[in-house]
Amino acid sequence: MRRLITLALLAAINMLTAAEPRKIFDYPYQQHDFPNGLRLFTVPTDYPNIVALYIVVNVGSRNEVEPGKSGFAHFFEHVMFRGTKKNPPQKWEATMKAAGAATNAFTSDDLTAYHATFSKQGLASILELEADRFQNLEYSESLFRTEALAVNGEYNKNSAAPTSKLNEKMRETAFDAHTYKHTTMGFLADIKAMPDQFAYSREFFDRFYRPEYTSILVVGDINPAEVKALVEKHWGGWQRGKYTAAIPAEPAQKAERKAQVDWQVPTLPWLAVAYKVPAYSDSDKETAALDLISALAFGPTSPAYQRLVLQEQKVDVLAGGAQQRVDPYLFTIYSRVKAEKDVDAIRESIVSTLNGFKDTLIEAKKLDAVKNNLRYQFALSMDNSEAIADALARAVALRRSPETLNRLYALYDQITPEDLRNVARKYFVESGRTVVTLSGPKAK
Amino acid sequence: MKKLALFSFLISATLPAIEVVAMPGQSPLIQFRFVFRAGAANDPKGKEGTAALTVGLITGGGTKSMTYQQVLDAMYPMASDLERQVDKEMIVFSGSTHIDNLDAYYALVRDALLTPGWREDDLKRVRDNLKNAVRLSLRENNDEELGKELLYSLLYKGHPYGHLSLGNLSSIDALTMADLQAFYQTHLNQANLTIGIAGKYPAGFVERMTKDFAALPKGKPSTVKLPELAPLKTTQVTIVQKKTRAVAYSIGYPIDVTRSHPDFPALLVANTWFGPHRSSGGNLYQRMREIRGLNYGDYSYIEYFPRGMFQFEPDPNLYRRGQIFQIWIRPVEPPTAHFALRLALFELERLIDKGLTESDFEATRDFLALNVNLLMKTKSAELGYAIDSKAYGIPEYTSYLQSALKKLTHEDVQKAIRKHLRKDRLQIVAISDNAEDLKKQFLADAPSPMKYNASKPGDILEEDKLVSTKKLGWKPEQITVVPVESVFQ
Numbered sequence: 001m002r003r004l005i006t007l008a009l010l011a012a013i014n015m016l017t018a019a020e021p022r023k024i025f026d027y028p029y030q031q032h033d034f035p036n037g038l039r040l041f042t043v044p045t046d047y048p049n050i051v052a053l054y055i056v057v058n059v060g061s062r063n064e065v066e067p068g069k070s071g072f073a074h075f076f077e078h079v080m081f082r083g084t085k086k087n088p089p090q091k092w093e094a095t096m097k098a099a100g101a102a103t104n105a106f107t108s109d110d111l112t113a114y115h116a117t118f119s120k121q122g123l124a125s126i127l128e129l130e131a132d133r134f135q136n137l138e139y140s141e142s143l144f145r146t147e148a149l150a151v152n153g154e155y156n157k158n159s160a161a162p163t164s165k166l167n168e169k170m171r172e173t174a175f176d177a178h179t180y181k182h183t184t185m186g187f188l189a190d191i192k193a194m195p196d197q198f199a200y201s202r203e204f205f206d207r208f209y210r211p212e213y214t215s216i217l218v219v220g221d222i223n224p225a226e227v228k229a230l231v232e233k234h235w236g237g238w239q240r241g242k243y244t245a246a247i248p249a250e251p252a253q254k255a256e257r258k259a260q261v262d263w264q265v266p267t268l269p270w271l272a273v274a275y276k277v278p279a280y281s282d283s284d285k286e287t288a289a290l291d292l293i294s295a296l297a298f299g300p301t302s303p304a305y306q307r308l309v310l311q312e313q314k315v316d317v318l319a320g321g322a323q324q325r326v327d328p329y330l331f332t333i334y335s336r337v338k339a340e341k342d343v344d345a346i347r348e349s350i351v352s353t354l355n356g357f358k359d360t361l362i363e364a365k366k367l368d369a370v371k372n373n374l375r376y377q378f379a380l381s382m383d384n385s386e387a388i389a390d391a392l393a394r395a396v397a398l399r400r401s402p403e404t405l406n407r408l409y410a411l412y413d414q415i416t417p418e419d420l421r422n423v424a425r426k427y428f429v430e431s432g433r434t435v436v437t438l439s440g441p442k443a444k
Numbered sequence: 445m446k447k448l449a450l451f452s453f454l455i456s457a458t459l460p461a462i463e464v465v466a467m468p469g470q471s472p473l474i475q476f477r478f479v480f481r482a483g484a485a486n487d488p489k490g491k492e493g494t495a496a497l498t499v500g501l502i503t504g505g506g507t508k509s510m511t512y513q514q515v516l517d518a519m520y521p522m523a524s525d526l527e528r529q530v531d532k533e534m535i536v537f538s539g540s541t542h543i544d545n546l547d548a549y550y551a552l553v554r555d556a557l558l559t560p561g562w563r564e565d566d567l568k569r570v571r572d573n574l575k576n577a578v579r580l581s582l583r584e585n586n587d588e589e590l591g592k593e594l595l596y597s598l599l600y601k602g603h604p605y606g607h608l609s610l611g612n613l614s615s616i617d618a619l620t621m622a623d624l625q626a627f628y629q630t631h632l633n634q635a636n637l638t639i640g641i642a643g644k645y646p647a648g649f650v651e652r653m654t655k656d657f658a659a660l661p662k663g664k665p666s667t668v669k670l671p672e673l674a675p676l677k678t679t680q681v682t683i684v685q686k687k688t689r690a691v692a693y694s695i696g697y698p699i700d701v702t703r704s705h706p707d708f709p710a711l712l713v714a715n716t717w718f719g720p721h722r723s724s725g726g727n728l729y730q731r732m733r734e735i736r737g738l739n740y741g742d743y744s745y746i747e748y749f750p751r752g753m754f755q756f757e758p759d760p761n762l763y764r765r766g767q768i769f770q771i772w773i774r775p776v777e778p779p780t781a782h783f784a785l786r787l788a789l790f791e792l793e794r795l796i797d798k799g800l801t802e803s804d805f806e807a808t809r810d811f812l813a814l815n816v817n818l819l820m821k822t823k824s825a826e827l828g829y830a831i832d833s834k835a836y837g838i839p840e841y842t843s844y845l846q847s848a849l850k851k852l853t854h855e856d857v858q859k860a861i862r863k864h865l866r867k868d869r870l871q872i873v874a875i876s877d878n879a880e881d882l883k884k885q886f887l888a889d890a891p892s893p894m895k896y897n898a899s900k901p902g903d904i905l906e907e908d909k910l911v912s913t914k915k916l917g918w919k920p921e922q923i924t925v926v927p928v929e930s931v932f933q
Binding site: 046047049050081089093094096097098099100101102103104117118119121122141142143144145146147148149150152153154156157159160161162195264265266267268299300301306309310311313316336338368369370372373374375376377379380382383384385386387 | 470471472473512513516517520521522523524540541542544545565568569572573576580584585586587588686687688689690692722723724725733734735736737738739740741753756757774775776777807808810811812813814815816817818821822823824896897898899900
């Protein structure tokens with residue numbers, strides 16, 4: 001074990017100081033592909049005693065292609081806690097509890113992830129327990145219907161925040177055909193209808209909860225060979241499926257779109273300005289260039305931030321950028337504006353700031369500051385096994401490999417001021433823009 | 445065992461008056477915690493929010509030699525910043541940096557804390573941010589956190605804990621630069637300060653920090669006298685009228701138990717069985733959400749746990765000499781609001797009457813002994829817990845809890861429940877779009893039967909009969925409706 005500890009430490013230290021090539025994810029991980037399509041990553045770290053297990057299924061709200069089924073991937077995440085014949089929920093809870101585990105799950109556009117962080121003694125029993133629910137999930141219609149209500153409760157608790165509605169409206173307005181049109185929570189009407197979808201839920205399980213969609217990440221105080229043997233034993237017999245969702249392609253947007261949300265409760269106005277941008281890529285420079293632009297244009301050292309937040313103090317939130325997605329999505333800048341009368345001017349400032357990148361080449365020094373920021377930000381977030389597993393899970397959702405992180409960060413290093421100009425000219429166009437505003441009741 | 449060995453490396457340097465908790469290690473990520481034993485409890489009367497605004501200006505403003513923009517420009521390439529937390533009796537400045545940038549980062553933090561810039565334009569922005577945090581982030585856009593904070597304010601009325609740590613909208617408006625400077629001079633002193641540091645920092649670094657921070661006034665401890673709280677004579681219900689989809693509840697009362705109290709481990713076991721934070725394993729969660737689908741989750745607490753909707757582990761350095769027992773019912777659909785409250789109270793009564801079974805006690809005790817390691821999963825948290833343990837006067841938290849759990853008996857837990865928890869004289873806060881109607885339902889005390897969208901086992905239906913007809917017995921003077929606009933005004 002001591003050798004591994006030293007290796008992991010060296011990896012972390014070298015991350016920022018070694019000569020080329022500088023790998024951002026430099027942990028000594030192993031990847032193992034099983035014949036059934038299941039993929040295992042083991043990452044020993046020097047954080048003692050703790051193991052973080054993430055099971056990532058490459059299914060999310062992006063796969064919800066059928067009408068009336070929005071929100072189902074997330075709903076199914078809840079259903080996965082309803083047990084099996086061998087391990088009903090209480091037994092599942094008891095096994096997790098015996099390992100001192102903290103457990104949860106989350107769903108996004110492109111992934112559903114189930115995670116547990118626990119004391120290393122629990123690893124064998126938890127890998128067996130999880131293998132059972134991924135292969136043999138079984139629940140009654142009655143429990144299924146009850147769980148649908150908990151999802152409705154989740155919608156309710158989210159609904160007090162105006163940004164939830166702002167995002168809902170943005171997707172609805174910006175997309176016509178692609179499933180990114182709906183949020184991961186789903187349309188409210190579909191959430192209300194969830195209790196009646198029992199038969200469909202079985203089909204959903206059969207389609208997506210299959211080894212070829214699934215990656216297991218085990219990070220922490222582990223012996224990789226032991227982990228591999230355990231996964232082989234409990235997950236090796238899982239049968240491959242044969243379903244692929246046909247995700248509709250989004251047609252090119254022809255003109256600027258606008259929408260307004262009338263919020264019932266007093267709030268400062270919100271503004272979201274979005275542009276259609278390409279899917280995540282770690283092989284061409286566009287994703288990397290857009291990430292750098294968001295930081296240069298609206299980060300805390302940008303001229304726009306300096307003027308709008310610090311000097312004129314007209315907004316108290318100014319942030320955003322491109323979110324990494326499997327299919328083409330949005331580059332969105334959010335702002336909370338302190339006075340309703342300034343909303344139009346702030347929208348103009350955001351648009352003209354991005355337009356500025358089409359003509360003006362950014363100084364190399366500023367570009368370097370952002371590149372450094374991205375590397376140190378990543379390094380500083382890798383401060384425990386769970387955080388490492390979490391970062392890895394998000395990479396696995398995109399490319400099923402941590403190498404995508406290394407490729408992306410290598411691209412950041414290569415980006416030139418000209419690359420920024422090119423990507424700005426290509427994507428910050430009026431016909432690709434969607435603007436959504438949200439404001440509270442007019443003052444009496 | 446590893447934890448114990450590690451703790452023995454701690455150096456409690458007492459070169460000048462400043463306490464240091466140092467955890468030297470091999471990580472290139474250097475963690476800092478500057479913790480002052482002062483906070484919102486030291487806000488002068490009528491000047492609520494002074495601690496929060498002072499600290500906000502220190503982290504969100506420039507220094508004597510640099511404008512805030514220059515500070516941001518310097519911090520940005522290192523991806524570091526200086527974070528803050530202001531609670532009743534602790535103020536924390538925390539941050540981390542890669543060892544590559546240690547000197548530059550430390551210089552920025554040192555200057556921020558020792559030579560703040562006190563600029564009016566920074567104050568204007570930071571004041572706006574603070575008011576927006578109260579008005580928007582809390583009062584108008586977050587029903588659940590609103591309910592919890594209001595519960596504290598009601599329980600501690602007239603007490604140094606009795607106002608929102610962020611301050612009230614009107615008091616924040618009235619604060620002047622001189623108020624903030626006076627707070628800084630009086631409370632951010634050496635007597636109140638503990639510096640925490642972890643990572644592969646160089647030899648002599650701790651001495652350098654203690655020498656630098658000796659520039660702060662020596663000062664006196666800021667500990668204020670906490671008066672006895674007037675006990676609640678009856679249950680009090682406060683319903684906040686607010687446009688919202690669902691009904692959120694917070695329920696609680698002060699308890700005598702903090703980490704300093706010998707019954708803390710016993711009560712922690714009881715609470716961890718009843719309503720562990722954001723865990724599906726708790727009894728309350730099982731009865732309310734899993735079996736009945738009433739909402740997204742239901743939890744209970746014996747220590748202050750702000751921002752619970754955004755995080756799974758509590759933040760350290762929220763040391764308090766007084767804590768409350770609290771139940772958090774996440775928003776329920778309005779037609780089930782009456783039933784949900786009855787069920788929460790029914791489960792609380794069952795906890796007090798029956799306690800835990802022997803096997804539940806054992807499973808929860810064993811869970812906690814392992815789970816405590818997860819609280820320390822980052823070095824920053826480990827530093828924070830070490831500083832809290834000093835404040836509470838207990839050994840390092842992991843070993844303290846693990847050794848206490850070893851000695852704990854089932855009877856200890858049952859006794860602690862009976863001694864410290866109760867089923868009556870509660871403060872209840874509800875957030876509802878139909879406050880008057882909810883009040884009418886409570887006063888009518890009529891049955892509130894549950895209708896399900898699926899069949900339920902017979903024992904649940906039987907239990908529902910008891911729950912839905914459970915008499916609350918409240919009188920009109922026990923229920924107050926308040927408009928949301930008046931809260932934290």
